[in-house]
Amino acid sequence: MSITQRLFQEALRYRRLFIIGFIFLFGAVIAELIGPVIAMKIIDDHVRIADGAIDIAPILQLLAVYAVVALFNAVFSYYQTLYFQNAGSNVIMHLRNKLFNQMQQLPIRYFDTLPAGKVVARITNDTQTILELFTVLLPTYLSGFVNIIAIIIAIFFFNWKVGIAAFLVVPMLIAWLALYRRLSEQYNRVTREKNSDMNAMLNESINGMTIIQAFNQEAKIQQEFNALNEDYLRNYSRIIQLDSLTSHNLMGTIRSLIFAVMIYVFGSTFLSGEGALTAGMMYVLVEYLTRLFNPMYNLVNNLSVLEQARVSADRVYEMMDEPAEITEKSEVSQLDGDVVFEDVSFAYKDHEYVLKNIDIHARRGETVALVGHTGSGKSSIMNLLFRFYDPTKGRILMDGVDSRTVTKASLRRHMGIVLQDPYLYSGTILSNITLDDDKISRERAIAALDAVGGDRVLDGLELGIDSPVIEKGNTLSSGQRQLISFARALAFDPAILILDEATASIDSETESIIQQAMDVLKEGRTTFIIAHRLSTIKNADQIIVLDKGQIVERGNHRDLITLGGQYAKMYQLQSAQN
Numbered sequence: 001m002s003i004t005q006r007l008f009q010e011a012l013r014y015r016r017l018f019i020i021g022f023i024f025l026f027g028a029v030i031a032e033l034i035g036p037v038i039a040m041k042i043i044d045d046h047v048r049i050a051d052g053a054i055d056i057a058p059i060l061q062l063l064a065v066y067a068v069v070a071l072f073n074a075v076f077s078y079y080q081t082l083y084f085q086n087a088g089s090n091v092i093m094h095l096r097n098k099l100f101n102q103m104q105q106l107p108i109r110y111f112d113t114l115p116a117g118k119v120v121a122r123i124t125n126d127t128q129t130i131l132e133l134f135t136v137l138l139p140t141y142l143s144g145f146v147n148i149i150a151i152i153i154a155i156f157f158f159n160w161k162v163g164i165a166a167f168l169v170v171p172m173l174i175a176w177l178a179l180y181r182r183l184s185e186q187y188n189r190v191t192r193e194k195n196s197d198m199n200a201m202l203n204e205s206i207n208g209m210t211i212i213q214a215f216n217q218e219a220k221i222q223q224e225f226n227a228l229n230e231d232y233l234r235n236y237s238r239i240i241q242l243d244s245l246t247s248h249n250l251m252g253t254i255r256s257l258i259f260a261v262m263i264y265v266f267g268s269t270f271l272s273g274e275g276a277l278t279a280g281m282m283y284v285l286v287e288y289l290t291r292l293f294n295p296m297y298n299l300v301n302n303l304s305v306l307e308q309a310r311v312s313a314d315r316v317y318e319m320m321d322e323p324a325e326i327t328e329k330s331e332v333s334q335l336d337g338d339v340v341f342e343d344v345s346f347a348y349k350d351h352e353y354v355l356k357n358i359d360i361h362a363r364r365g366e367t368v369a370l371v372g373h374t375g376s377g378k379s380s381i382m383n384l385l386f387r388f389y390d391p392t393k394g395r396i397l398m399d400g401v402d403s404r405t406v407t408k409a410s411l412r413r414h415m416g417i418v419l420q421d422p423y424l425y426s427g428t429i430l431s432n433i434t435l436d437d438d439k440i441s442r443e444r445a446i447a448a449l450d451a452v453g454g455d456r457v458l459d460g461l462e463l464g465i466d467s468p469v470i471e472k473g474n475t476l477s478s479g480q481r482q483l484i485s486f487a488r489a490l491a492f493d494p495a496i497l498i499l500d501e502a503t504a505s506i507d508s509e510t511e512s513i514i515q516q517a518m519d520v521l522k523e524g525r526t527t528f529i530i531a532h533r534l535s536t537i538k539n540a541d542q543i544i545v546l547d548k549g550q551i552v553e554r555g556n557h558r559d560l561i562t563l564g565g566q567y568a569k570m571y572q573l574q575s576a577q578n
Helices: 003-012 015-047 056-105 108-113 116-158 160-167 169-207 209-214 218-271 279-301 303-320 378-385 408-412 429-434 442-451 478-491 508-521 557-563 566-577
Strands: 339-349 352-362 367-371 393-398 415-418 496-500 526-530 542-547 550-555
Touching: 003 015, 003 056, 003 116, 003 303, 015 056, 015 116, 015 279, 056 116, 056 303, 116 160, 116 169, 116 279, 116 303, 160 169, 160 279, 169 209, 169 218, 169 279, 169 303, 209 218, 339 378, 352 378, 352 542, 352 550, 367 378, 378 496, 378 526, 415 478, 429 442, 429 478, 442 478, 542 557, 542 566, 550 557, 550 566, 557 566
Parallel strands: 367 526, 367 542, 415 496, 496 526
Antiparallel strands: 339 352, 339 393, 542 550
């Protein structure tokens, strides 16, 4: 299905608004065509034939009719714009909602290769350009073509020779529209891509401004942005050249030719004695020809916007057509927390395995700790456990059920996660704990926060749990952010709790508070912990040591120390450093 057909289907949802808008548009065109005819009547019937004295009464009557027609034209034009604007805005609102929903359904792999700024550009910038298609271009082009057809028919009615000359403009206009699209397509596509690249770079620069300034990289980043901006301008300038060729040179030449034909018709008619055109008819023809070129100028002047909208629609539907994650039929209504990794291997890229033959059995209520050097596969196991990815080989069983056979949403309802770098949203401490979920009461959120040492978070905050939080929680300490994130996980009462380097960014005192809370809260829950600080996992039921994606050691703290292998060396090294 073509982009035009898909956009037409989007518009059909609000066809009532578009139809009403078109009715008002048609009325405005008719009213606009009547005006010159009234003027012709005044000139030919009351001014030209007047012998010295002009009878003012019929002229005033015709002028009154002219004023009423102009009023109708203004009213019809107003409601035409109003209905088209409302219809277009509704189409884009629906399209943006669909695109945002699609974004949430896409697998994590999609975002591994597409920067956040480019995703944002498609949902905001590209849909805004499509909005102009429905609210500006559609009325302009509909009104333009209806005006052109109606005016040509009217010119034919008054003089068929001038009518033929005017009609020849239509195929010339259509041919130029097709040629312009072919010439400008590649430039418009590049400009939209460069715009997305700049959005991505802006997003990355804002998030990394601390590092940029700390390492004096402002000049380098500015140079990179300038290069992108210059590349954007280079391609956009070519579009401007095409528009310049069109707007005045092409249309001005065509207009001159049409008026030359009209002068020829007038002169030949006068010289042949067939009867000269009346002054009123001359006025009507000149007025109609002038009005014929006004919509033509609008059409060609908006060609670049039309092509940009088409390219934007291409990009939007390209994202819309990305295969979303399959929604499985069965759901998990209850989860006890028995987790089994059964000969699991995993690769982010084909045949580049980051996990190899992993076997883990975590029974309900057990704490399993994963340790190993950077790149050993700890976080990949967590990604599989939370089903951000699925195993390349083998399977993961939850209470004996293959995790791939149940919906991700129902599985995640029974899981909680705390990341090394917790993300907080704009709102309050309360909303960041509950995520505005109606199932999590205020009392439950307060209890969860207290359980992890909430006094450390609320200390000094006048509004307590209702204190505002800005994006990413930048006004809070790393320990406070981590405790809020921890309280968020606990408030949802998960059967499986995942702590991914949860104590890496906090001080020893805060870590002690979390450890005390964990001793109570992990009772009855299966807990997976990734930790660099081996002192925090001494009481884990299982400690699994990973190296290059494989399990090299497993056991409890005492067994592994006795073994004297990799874990023992890591523990002794950390103990010596402390």
